Amino acid sequence: MLAAFADPERYSHARIVEQLQAAPPPFYRHFFICRQHDEVVGVGGIKAADWASDTHILYLSAVAEHARGQGIARALIATRIAWAMENFPHGRLLVSTARSRRFARLGFRLMGKREAGGRRLMLLEF
Template sequence: MTIDLLLPDDHAGREAAAAVLLASFDNPQRYDRARIAAQLVSAEAPFYRHFFVARRGDEIVGAGGIKAADWAIDTHILYMSAVAEHVRGQGIARGLIAARIAWVMENFPNGRLLVSTARTGRFNRLGFRVVGKYEADGRRLMMLEFKRT
């Protein structure tokens, strides 16, 4: 398995990533094909947006986004992460998370990463902490602050 940045000219990769995301987010009002397709198009700084994809051979089996928050400086958001059902439980989600965290830390000297997740233990182990007291739909907001030394 490999995890790489989804390249802007990889149209087939974008379609395959969209299919994984659509299958995982069974909520057409919030995650329709048009919204997912628009999010999969990279954007450059300052309000960058990129997706990483996990490939097993030629098949895309996972995808996860990272983007700059447009409302706070030095703030990055992990979002729209999904793994195809037939390969779940094999560490692909962890790999996608690690790749995105590494990319942010390599490209920015400091800041914070935010994620909304139901899997707080997974993110606690990576140094994230819960922000606030409340959860929404079983999800908590978590943050990781970082500074390159």
């Protein structure tokens, strides 16, 4: 699963293990995992932004290379958006992504200029 992360400096093995094994996970941080045949093939996190009220961040998103193209990433994104909307009456979702078209199709809009590495900050208000 570690190889699913395209940026090993940003997503080191230690960071992934720390984020997924922190127990108990607090309400302000929630993870969704996709499994196929007892193998984890996708993961996506959502956490509250401690610096902005009613704001959550989509992060730690990855799909194993051999499982790509099956809609897993799209399902993990949709599940996190649905979770936020079910648990909060209103708010904002932020994501830093190199795949801005994927998030634009889901209602996110671009914020600011392109970040280092070609990433863009995107916002969805609900």
